[in-house]
Amino acid sequence: MQAFVTGGTGFLGANLIEQLVNDGWQVTAMHRAGANVRRLETLGATPVQAALDDVASLERALPAQVDAIFHLAANTSMWRGGNAQQWRDNVEGSANIARVARQQFAAQQRPGRLIVTSSISAYGYHRTAITEDSPKLADDPRHHYLYSKKRAELAVREEVALGLDAVFLNPCGIVGKYDVSSWAQTFFMLAEDRLPGVPPGSGSFCHAGAVARAHIDAFHKGRSGENYxxxxxxxxxxxxxxIIARLVGKPVPTRTTPAFLIRALAQCNDLAARVSGREPTLTPEKAAMITRRVVADSSKAAAELGYGNDLSLEDMLRESRDWLVSEGLLAVEAPCGGAH
Incomplete structure (x- = not known):
């Protein structure tokens, strides 16, 4: 089986490539010019340079016969200063890979399927647990990441209407090894006593390994055009x-910072960023997300794909911590509060 992966240099991409290779797939992993491809090679993938905004490079990068294209690449910025680039990456880039995929699958001698890594963010904000039947409410451009993820799905669906076989996955907060930029930042802030406060929101958290396995299962068992x-x-x-505080040997926080204070600080940061041109640590878009309750139900994925998120949250976070420590990226003190 031949797989082509976009976003292979990211942390979910690394988990997916690892599992694909272990399952016996031959994997070609796309990377941008100048990217560090050492991990791709170590995991057993063949790196190939291409760009989502360069259709010709995508056409050259795809293997002559490919069974699955896993489109994981995404721009996850939550800063208004990056909106234009995010639109090009998420929406126009998804349209390009979907069109190239449809044309490739039509030309080759065997069928192929596109697996699209979307996000729970495509559904926008809901007061109750989100399911696949929930309306996709991400229609406010001020929340541009959410806005772009919904429109990335719509762009791919235009190719589905023309015959592309595609399945859409909508993960929640992904936790696990190979993460250096997502929730890993919380490990760094807590370990270095830089955490300004704890937001009052909540979310659904899923194991990177389980999400990667769901991508492979979606290729084999997912229904075309469906969201999971x-x-x-x-x-x-x-x-x-x-949990993170205990895992890095720091005192456990006991209270949250009020939402209005977090949002006010984000607005001040945004005003300063308009002058400096530099992305602040806390933006209004981030503040909106971390002060809400964003939870979801994965019953459909469990029933149709066999998706299971069996690790506890502490075990997911411990895997992330242990990998960061093994890579020399994180130093931890003796555990506090009984964590091991």
Whole structure:
């Protein structure tokens, strides 16, 4: 089996490539010019340079016969200063890979399928648990990441209407090894006593390994054109940050910072960023997300794909911590509060 992976240099991409190779797939992993491809090679993938905004490079990069294209690449910025680039990456880039995929599958001698890594963010904000039947409410351009993820799905669906076989996965908060930029930042802030406060929101957290396995299962068992939400353990950020604090040997936070203070600070940061041109650590878009309850139900993925998120949240976070320590990226003190 031949797989082509976009976003292979990211942390979910590394988990997916690892599992594909272990399953016996031959994997070609796309990377941008100048990217470090050492991990791709170590995992057993063949790196190939291409860009989502360069259709000719995508056509050259694809293997002559490909069974699955896993489109994981995404721009996850939550800063208004990056909106234009995010639109090009998420929406126009998804349209390009979907069109190239449809044309490639039509030309080759065997069928192929596109697996699209979307996000729970494509559904926007809901007051109750999100399911695949929930309306996709991400229609406010001020929340541009959410806005772009919904429109990335719509762009791919235009190719589905022309005959592309595609399945859409909508993960929640992904936790696990190979992460250096997502929730890993919370490990760094807590370990270095830089955490300004704990937001009052909550979310669904899923294991990177389980999400990667769901991508492979979606290729084999998913229904074309369908969305599958990948949720996991629901927890407040106070609980989430508390586990990380114990894992890095720091005192466990006991209270949250009021939402209005977080949002006010984000607005001040945004005003300063308009002058400096530099992305602030806390933006209004981030503040909106971390002060809400964003939880979801993955019953459909469990029933149709066999998706299971069996690790506890503490075990997911411990895997992330242990990998960061093994890579020399994180130093931890003696555990506090009984964590091991």
């Amino acid at each position: 939400i990948l949720a996991g353990t629901d927890a407040s950020f106070l609980e989430f940050f508390g």
